[in-house]
Amino acid sequence: MAGEKMLMGLDIGSSRTRAVIGSVNREGQLMVDSICEHPSEGVRSGSIVNIEQTLKTIQTVINEAELQAGAEISDVIVGIGGGHIIGIPSTGVVGISSPEQEIKRGDIFRSLEVARAFELPQDREILHTLVQDFQIDGQSGIKDPIDMLGHRLESRVLIVTASSAISQNQRKCIQRSGLNVARVVLQSLADAEVVLSTEEKEMGTILINIGSGTTDMIAYRNGAPIFTGGVNLGGDDVTNDIAYILNKTRAVAEQIKRESGHSYVPSVSNEEMIIIPQVGGMPAIKMPKRELSRIIEPRMAEIFSLLLDAFSKEHEGSGFGGGIVLVGGGALLSGVTDLAGEVFRMPARLGFPEAIGGLDRSYINPHYTTVLGLLKSEARRLRENQPTGKVGRKARTQGPASKLRGFFRTLF
16 A cells, blocks of 8 residues: 555444545545444434443444554544534635735635634634635635735635534544544535535535434535534434334334334325334234324424524525435435425435445445545545645645645635
8 A cells, every 4th residue: 555645534423433444545546445333332412421432432443444444544534513513604804915915825814813713612612614705805706815916805704613522522532542633524514525516515505414313414505614503313313202102112113213214294195004013022013104204203393493493593595506415314214305395495305425436335325424524525635735746836835824725615
């Protein structure tokens, strides 16, 4: 593997922990070398609640991934999400410092620092500064202001923040496993990396990941994220509802949900019957599938409604030609696209991760979008930071603002 850079992505979910190892060659091409998963322990609603149990899970999945890849990894890119994620719109305005009034990277860096210069509670930390666009002397919608002329530069950004305690517990757990946390990435950004095309981001698309314990959402318009957030509700809550109302164990309720669940009542026939397994050797019974759907739909509708309410406080629902894209294990529940479309009043579809070299087709599945997106986002970052040898570009990527490489998509 001479000349190749080895990468690892780690997704610590409420029900499953997944790790993927890949390699990037000199040409910047990404290959998947291994992907492994293991049931999560010590994680609830996307947050670590028992470090020892989670540490054991992480070590197990990492050891399996390294064994399959035939390589030892020291650095990891880890995803984070859940209801504690908050996106804060902000702007930064600066005057152009050069006598020629030509905008340089230093000016952009200063405007972004101004945008980030607001009081943040002690229990919060900044994950990303996501650039939406720039204004020069009142002219809006500018994506790349480098070398343009003007007196006043304004940056519009989305500051993504997280709970410091949740983030630090995650880092501590990973570091105790013997790995260095190279980067913490918002899970929704990772999902978008492998699911949404550039065209979908430009035309406006909302991406929702329905996990076991959390549901996360990111909205793109004009090629940039304009909203991100989440709720601590997911597929496990649907399972709990079934278990409570039908008086079943969680294991049986999960089986019922997977085999017969449907989240959109209007699509279920009144005549269709399903088999409900019993415990203790009792014979299975029949019940109308519509009755099961009436248990599932309210919880799924609540999840979508909470996300829509949070989004609607800041943005209008128009301008999303790409509609809703659903990923995550919960997206595989029958009828979920119909329900999401009804709540958001726009078309909805399932999202699948793009094919990556070396990836078995069985992993081109909504379950694996986050972990594959973590890998691809790091591979892209490496490509963007590679020196090209071209004088013009080299000049652009040097100096105190060199940390801004790739900032038109994701910063810091």
